[in-house]
Amino acid sequence: MTDAIDPVASLLAVLDLRDAGARTTEDIFTGVSQPMPFGRVFGGQVLAQSIEAASRTLPPERTVHSMHGYFLRPGDPSDGVTFSVDRIHDGRSFSTRRTQAFQAGVPIFSMIASFQDDDPGLEHAEPMPEGIPQPEDLPPLDDASLHPLSRRAIADSPVEVVHVPSPVYTVVEGPHVPRQAVWMRTRRALPDDPAVHRAALAYLSDLTIQEPILRGHGVPWGTRGLRVASLDHAMWWHRAGRVDEWLLYVQESPNARGGRGLSTGRIYTREGTLLASVAQEVMVRVPGENGA
DSSP, X not given: OOTTOOHHHHHHHHHOOEEEEEESSSEEEXXXXXXXXXXXXXXXXXXXXXXXXXXXXXXXXXXXXXEEEEEOSOOOTTSOEEEEEEEEEEOSSEXXXXXXXXXXXXXXXXXXXXEEEOOOOOOOOOOOOSSOOOGGGSOOOOGGGSOHHHHHHHHTOSEEEEEESOOOXXXXXXXXXXXXXXXXXXXXXXXSOHHHHHHHHHHHXXXXXXXXXXXXXXXXXXXXXXXXXXXXXXXXXXXXXXXXXXXXXEEEEEEEETTEEEEEEEEEETTSOEEEEEEEEEEEEOTTXXXX
8 A cells, every 4th residue: 555545444434424414305425535546436435335325324233135226427536425315115124225426416326225134034155166266375466567547546445356367457368258256355454343344345346347348358457548437236235244354256247249248246255155246237448349
C-alpha cells in the first residue's frame, strides 16, 4: 500500500453510512467514495454501500440473501453518494428493499434485494474445484510492467488478489479459455460484525469477474483502446463467512456476443464452503472488432 494510506480503513469508511434523518416515503443515507486513480467510482463500492443501506432498515437477524442491480452511470469518486431505500415488503420470513444510489441528483446504480431470517431447510452445494494451488504457492505479482496508475490502483486496493494461473493485466499467458480462479482477502482483519463481512463480500464480488471474458479472447486489461463497463450484477449469499481470510473466487464466462459478455462466479472459503454465487454482464469493446 502507498504511504499514509490504509486501504482497509478506506473500505470501512465507505461502509460507514450516515442516516440523513430525512423521512419521506424512503429512508435516506449518505456515504463517501473511495479515491480512484482512474476517476470512476468502483462498482463494488456502490454495491456494498447499497446492501449496507438496505440492511440498516431491517433487524440484524434478517440478512441479505440475494440482490439484482444495474449500473446506470459512472460515478465520480470525488463526490459522496446518497442512497434512498424503499421498504417494498416485509413478510414473516422475507423482506424486499429497493435501493438507488444518487450523485448530482441522478441515479448511478439501482438495486433490488431480498432479506430472510435464518430458516432450516434442504441443503447442498457445488463442491470447490480440486487441484487449485494455494495462494502461498503462487508467485507474487511482478508489477514492473504495469502502468503507474494500475500499480497505484493495486497498491491502494483494500483487497489482496492472487490469480490462478496468472493475471491478465498486460498479457494473457497460457491457453485462452474463458475461465479462471482468483484468491482474495482483505489486507488486514475486519470487525467481527457479520453485516460488515456480507457487504464487503459484495465489494469483492465485483473484482475480476469481467476477466474470464478477456482471458478467453487473449485480451489483457492493458490493450490500448479497450473499453469495459459493468452493466448489471446479481449475487446470492448462501452462507456466512469472513472476507479477511482467503476466499477462492471461481469464475467462467458462458457467452460473449454483441459487445457484451456474461460472467458467473462462485466464492468459497479455503476449506471449501460455498459462500456466494455471482453473475455479471459487462460491455466489452475491443479495438478492431466489429462494432468497436
